[in-house]
Amino acid sequence: MSTGRLDPKIPWLKSKVVEALVKPYATKAEAEQGIANSLREAYPDPAQANPIIKETQAIYRENFFPEVKVDWRTYPDFVGHKNWNGCFRCHDGKHVAADGKVSIKASDCRSCHLILAQGSGEALEQINAKGHDFIHTDAPYAEFSCVDCHTGGPQK
Structure with missing residues (x-):
């Protein structure tokens, strides 16, 4: 609504959209x-x-992943990946998909x-x-994820 893609003047819009989004x-x-x-x-x-x-379907596609039972409510404090593990709790290069392929690795920024x-x-x-491929500012860190060094506190 704040982006203007949904009209806040429509009665009960936010309630109806959220209700439609969170159904199982x-x-x-x-x-x-x-x-x-x-x-x-x-x-x-x-x-x-x-x-x-x-617009509601687009919101769903970007924020809900029913096949792995993850949505915006599952990990509310784990958005991003610079100062905490975020997505890399699972997309760490160690987990594999059902077809045996490695999921997104922490060092594969372009994914x-x-x-x-x-x-x-x-x-x-x-x-x-x-x-472009990501280039770290001071040295290549291909085997690390951001959170290995960027902790939200003093650098390690």
């Missing part, structure tokens, strides 16, 4: 359908409902981030739409 869904496909059904019931006019549904430019001076002007 087994898969993202089931969630998309459930969200659409819930919000169409609350807002029968398609002109009003369709943008609400689209989640698109680094358009980095550094300073002329280096910062080298914008790359496909993204």
Whole structure:
């Protein structure tokens, strides 16, 4: 609502959206359908409902992962990964998916981030739409995650 993608003037919008988001869904496909059904019931006019549904489904896709039973309520204090483990509690290179593939490793910044430019001076002007590999400011730390050194307190 604060971004303007959902109209705060619509009656009961936040309540209805949150209600649709937090229902238990087994898969993202089931969630998309459930969200659409819930919000169409609350807002029968398609002109009003369709943008609400689209945005709510986008919120779900970005914040809910039913296959691994994780959503914004599961680990409320573990967003990010610089000063605490955050995502790297699981995406640490040690966990494997059901197909045997290693999940996102802590040293694979490009799995989640698109680094358009980095550094300073002329280096910062080298914008790359496909993204740069992350380069640590003082030395390569490929085998470490950010939290190994960045603790939110004095540096180790």
